[in-house]
Amino acid sequence: MSDILIAFGPMATEENVHSLLSRGPGVWAEGVRTFRFSWGVVGVRPPKIGGYEPIQDDSGVTAVVGRPRLMGRDHEMSGSGFVRAIMPIVTNQSCGAEALYDMLTGMFVLAQADSSGIQLLTDRMGFRPVYYCQRAIGTRLEDVAAISDLTDAFDIVSLGELVVHNVITFPYTSRRGITELPPASVVDVSPSGAIRRTRTIWEPCEPDGFGDDSQVEEDLEIALRFAGEDITRGANRVGVTLSGGQDSRAVLGVIPKDRVAACLTYCTRENRETDVARQVAKAFGLRQVLVRRSDEFYADLLVSGTSLLGTEVRANAHGLCLLNAGIADDYDLIVGGQLSDTLLKDHFMPVDEYERLRPKTFGERVRAAARLMMRRSAVRGAPPSCTRGRDVLEMVLEDEVRDEVASRRARRLEEVAKIRPHSAREWQRFWPVSRQDDCSHSLGNSRIVSWDVLFMHTKVIEVACRIPPRLRCDGELALRVFSRLYGPSASIVNANTGLPMDATPAQVRAARAARSRNKAIKNAFMRLEPSDAPWNDVQGSWVDSEKLQKLSRRWGLYRGRLVDSAAIDVLRPVLKRDVRAMVSKYDDTLPPTVNHMVMQLMLVIDGVLSRRPSMAAS
Known part of the structure; x- marks a missing residue:
């Protein structure tokens, strides 16, 4: 629900900026505020609730996009409560951005504008992207392109990356001349729109040594419990998105139950996912609300999701069903469990690294040895349908485009390797998080409702940077910690596997292998009875x-x-x-x-x- 657009030059008008910020599904157009300066216009659409109204005083304008929080501190949940809370810190020259940054968590962009230009502060992991060209800056690329007359300046290399990888290598975008600003940075922009200085405040540095396993396990549990309390502080009606799997159940386990108004389960057809989620909600003594979706919801999403998110990601904004169902404003906060697989587990770990680290059965070791004897790789590549297997799809690109895609990705890998030398191939795929290929969930929801994600919390990120790769493999550390958060739902099966929550990764792999060998068993596990919309005949949350x-x-x-x-x-x-x-x-x-x-x-x-x-x- 919140975005910012800054236009430079004498041709910039408040009317144009207001019009662009008023577009899109579920937009709170009445909340758009514009501010005129001698050098241009600042437009802000703040969150509808939460205390993030911009403040204008003699020193200029201070505005916020997203849902930043001061960790462990209360602030008014309406009006300009948060902005007023940070003003003394921001204006204190002895403290400055670094001191404020140590206190902040969440997805956000902070902006301060005055006659001398504008300063922007981006969030820790690039959860909310900020796009830049000299004529405009904004959190929606389509707005920046429109203001800058770059709407049709398509970059064919970026389009090729989108087709194959569903994301574009940082900092490029789908339009020539527009780039993304770096995460965790203070960016100082002159009245002409030129960047005077960029100062990086924080980076997800790889530790020299990963330390004791028991310590990082304890730290993760402490961080998750603190995050559950911290992000919901001050909220009286919290909705928690609840599936039948592990991550959302762990989220529910750390949020104070007296703040939870309902568990929200997306539903096209009732199935194993909705049934298990219902059992989980009941175990916690909470109400489940099925957020109904039409048969053609996912076809409609091709249009509505792109309207919401633009060109830069595959626009699967699943949370639009909250808007369609008319419940987007029923909660003063909705919390999700996205990014757990990314930050805590092995979702983006290269296949060879994963195979090197994961425990193997005797049979698997024998088959790997046999492949080597036949002078074949001991490791099978991931299928192209898998996130980790998309590199092979670059063959569909024209040669010049494919070569430039490879060159971009190689340069970015070198940059990431400077701070994550041993895990650069993995972190390149999701840092900044705006370049994670499934970021549309959290980014889309942040534009529809008052939204937060447990795993975005600063304390969780700090631990995630220190998790050894072997403990990320099969989510070993995360699942070990999650098992202590499931509470009364621990005895309820995992809808994704059909197995108990404490099933080992080896047991999960064995169950999948059994289903892959027997089509009847697989169909019985994966499919619902046939309907007139066969793409919805699934037992999970999404669609075929x-x-x-x-x-x-x-x-x-x-x-x-x-x-x-x-x-x-x-x-x-x-x-x-x-x-x-x-x-x-x-x-x-x-x-x-x-x-x-x-x-x-x-x-x-x-x-x-x-x-x-x-x-x-x-």
């Missing part, structure tokens, strides 16, 4: 993306509109494949993520080139 793209009537309408679009000519120099053929029909040789992103980019580019309201802006 391949069936959605092949069978949804709504998706078919998108194909019909775009098959003759001029946008095809923009993507043609990016891909070796026949773009028109990919638009007209699902490409079975490529995973759903690639097919999805081609359609998303086609919608965006078509809207830009046609010079009419885009489907993604409706």
